[in-house]
Amino acid sequence: MDLTLHVWRQSGPKDKGKLETYPAKGISPDMSFLEMLDEVNEELIKTGKSPIVFDHDCREGICGMCSQTINGKAHGGQDRTTVCQLHMRSFKDGDEIFIEPWRARAFPVIKDLIVDRTALDTIMQAGGYTSCHTGGVPDGNAHPIGKPVADYAMDAAECIGCGACVAGCPNSSAMLFTSAKVAQLAVLPQGKHEAMARVMNMTDTMQAAGFGNCTNHLECEASCPKGVSVKFIAKLNREYMKALVS
Amino acid sequence: MHLIQSTVGRKILMAVTGLLLVGFVTIHLLGNLSVFAGPDGINAYAVKLHSLGALVWVFRAAILALFVVHITFGVMLSMENSTATPSNYAIKSRMKTTFSSESMLYTGLILLAFLIYHLLHFTVQITNPEISAGTLPLDAAMRPDVFSMMVLSFQKVFISLVYIVGMIALFLHLSHGLSSFVQTFGLNNGPSLEKVTLGGKLVAVGFLLAYVAIPVLILARFVNI
Missing domain, CATH: 3.10.20.30 (Beta-grasp domain)
Incomplete structure (x- = not known):
């Protein structure tokens, strides 16, 4: 060719x-x-x-x-x-x-074609983790998690942090990236106790890092090489509303 | 405070005020459609509406507040979004977004211009005073003749065109806005999104057809004095 x-x-x-x-x-x-x-x-x-x-x-x-x-x-x-x-x-x-x-x-x-994606790491540092005591390897079934919940969390965790959602978004918003982590951790027992602070901190950090606002163009989902769904953004919005009223 | 500063909070405010404004647009449409019942329809409706007295002003103040919030945050978010996107791609092909989603700011601003014209035309009645309810003689039942004002106005092609353009802007704005509201409120589980998007578009078409029917049917002389 x-x-x-x-x-x-x-x-x-x-x-x-x-x-x-x-x-x-x-x-x-x-x-x-x-x-x-x-x-x-x-x-x-x-x-x-x-x-x-x-x-x-x-x-x-x-x-x-x-x-x-x-x-x-x-x-x-x-x-x-x-x-x-x-x-x-x-x-x-x-x-x-x-x-x-x-x-x-x-x-x-x-x-040339290399961009600095540190801003995505900044969002992660604002809440893309769970605070827990480390120690010995926990028992495999110490935290029973239903199959639908585990699948949901795994679908969100498919995000590889490449930034395609930002590149595709007409507003350069990183909402799909942020929502994938917020949604994944919000449904799991390890992440639930920090869910409220997480959604606030991660979305505020996204905003401060210079990303745009999500206006539901859905380009992110179409651009995502891992097929991360905008249903996680809907979940993030629910989590935000929960955090706001509590 | 977080609500009016954060990226998600302002998105929720856009959705809530947008939905309430759709509520207003629905009530307004139902009232307007009474023009098809003749003078006894819309003139009686107008009398009834004005008999509410202070309540009318409460209602107007509430709608004004909704518009102020919706427009202020809409413009603010759009400006932030263009700042976040400093340089354009030499080639950009969209995969999922639509013309209506991309033109929300513009259709919104067209609607604002239309709204100002609409208020000057039918409420303040200064654009065409000679055919306004304030100047026209009272109808047979001694009510201000809103019916004749509407018919005589929409018989003018220019006025009808302004209204039709305004309603096309409304249609485009709602084509994105209605389904966007559902997503913003977190009422999307994935598979439901496609149906909600289609439903939103169909409702938007419904608004377009119902609203545009008024000037079009008057222009076509289906409704006459």
């Missing part, structure tokens, strides 16, 4: 940045999107140009590092797929592909 790439190049946080065009020739349809970029980078290095800088780690679709907006869609827009699991067979020979970083005030660009 021969493709034309339009890639965002930005030398640092202060640089204005611009799209540059590169050919990607002889690409195998079985390559992942990141492998395709590796090939393009090899060519760039050979010709003395600086390679395209992008984030990646596991390349198995579970780490949440790869973060690219491809043709205007976070992770390329394929259902429940991260960039590393997006394969070139989903493109056609001769396609033009636009590759941009996540764009949000809370995610400043570090270089």
Whole structure:
């Protein structure tokens, strides 16, 4: 396959940045999107140009590092797929592909396609944990949790913190990310006792970190490579109302 | 205090005031539809409404308060959201959001402009004083002739068009707003969202058809003096 790439190049946080065009020739349809970029980078290095800088780690679709907006869609827009699991067979020979970083005030660009997602960690630090005494490994069944509750919590815990929800959101809101953790911990016995402070602190921190407000566009759910549902945002709203009246 | 500062709190305020305003829009529609019962319908309704005296002003003050909260927070949240999104994608394709969701601020502002015109037209009666209930002779039962004011107004194409545009803005605003309310109130368990979204759109279409029927049927001379 021969493709034309339009890639965002930005030398640092202060640089204005611009799209540059590169050919990607002889690409195998079985390559992942990141492998395709590796090939393009090899060519760039050979010709003395600086390679395209992008984030990646596991390349198995579970780490949440790869973060690219491809043709205007976070992770390329394929259902429940991260960039590393997006394969070139989903493109056609001769396609033009636009590759941009996540764009949000809370995610400043570090270089090219890499953004600083520390703001998500800040939200986690505000309540994405349970305070409990550690010690020996607890008994497997010490906390009996019903199957539906366990499933619900696991669905919320599927979030890999990649930031696609923010990238897809027209308001750059991190509400889906925040709600996944709030909802997961709110239904579990270990998390319940801190649920009220958690929802307040995490949403306030999200706001202070420069993310926008959720206005129910539902783009986050469509952008999420793990299919995290906006029902968790509904749950977060319920938790907030509970905290407010108590 | 947290309610009026936090991101979720203000979203809830938008939803509550929005829903109460939908309640007002519903009562207002039912009253307006009495125009199809002729002068004995809407003129009698107007007399009844004004006989409530001070209660009318209590009601008006409450609606004004709802509008002030809804508009203030709506504009404030929109401004914050555009600050949070400083640079646009060279290419952006939307996956799930709709035109109505993306244009909430604009349809809201169109509705505000429409509301001001509507009040000047039918309440203060200064845009077309010659065909206002204040100038027209009383009807056969000695009531202010709201019926003739409406018919003579909507027989003018321009006035009808303003109302139709206003109601299209209302339709778009409610297409997002009604289902958005349900989500904000946490009444979504996942699978229900699709049905709620469809239901919200259908109710919005209902409002559009019912409201637009008034100028359209008058313009088409189905309703005449």
